[in-house]
Amino acid sequence: MPTIHTLGPNSTDSYHAACRLTAADPHYQGATIRCHDSFEAIYQNLAQWPGDYFLVPVAYQDASGTSWTNNNYRYSKVLKIVHTFAQPLLPLLLVENTAVQNQRMVLHAATDALREKLAAERGQAITAQYYSSKPLVAAAFASGQFQYGIFSEASFQDGADYQIIDRYQPEMVWCLYQIQAQQ
Numbered sequence: 001m002p003t004i005h006t007l008g009p010n011s012t013d014s015y016h017a018a019c020r021l022t023a024a025d026p027h028y029q030g031a032t033i034r035c036h037d038s039f040e041a042i043y044q045n046l047a048q049w050p051g052d053y054f055l056v057p058v059a060y061q062d063a064s065g066t067s068w069t070n071n072n073y074r075y076s077k078v079l080k081i082v083h084t085f086a087q088p089l090l091p092l093l094l095v096e097n098t099a100v101q102n103q104r105m106v107l108h109a110a111t112d113a114l115r116e117k118l119a120a121e122r123g124q125a126i127t128a129q130y131y132s133s134k135p136l137v138a139a140a141f142a143s144g145q146f147q148y149g150i151f152s153e154a155s156f157q158d159g160a161d162y163q164i165i166d167r168y169q170p171e172m173v174w175c176l177y178q179i180q181a182q183q
Helices: 013-024 039-044 068-074 109-122 134-142
Strands: 003-007 032-036 053-057 079-088 092-097 104-107 127-130 148-152 162-168 171-179
Touching (some): 013 032, 013 171, 032 039, 039 053, 053 068, 092 109, 092 134, 104 134, 109 127, 109 148, 134 148
Parallel strands (some): 003 032, 003 053, 104 148
Antiparallel strands (some): 092 162
């Protein structure tokens, strides 16, 4: 049975979407889910997995600005869309550490619009530090080096100086590709 490659660890939205797919769709039941440290690591190694699948949200964007849209064109000869579906993301929290006043935010690049919205609302120039997954964002926020963080609610570890500013649960479109043999 082929493998579904996606972003890990198993606390990510991507892993949850892959689990839903393998549980709900008979075409993919029994498929193994393999978690990777970043989507870019998957894109860079597609040649190793012909016949396998790659699950990615259409909102994917990395710190360099590369997005699902860019890669859909870039890898169009290697990736064939075989299935799409919508599913809500895990709830996200926008949290402030009131003990830190450095106007720095840790987040996943795909959530940068929420940073921009907060900066406009507060009249601040909030700088961003990006991580490849929301669980890594939560760990970085817990280090105490950032005033703000956006990460999954399930990763939230309450602290005396933490204030939840907002909660979000947007719906996401997921794209399942089958990886083709490279010519």
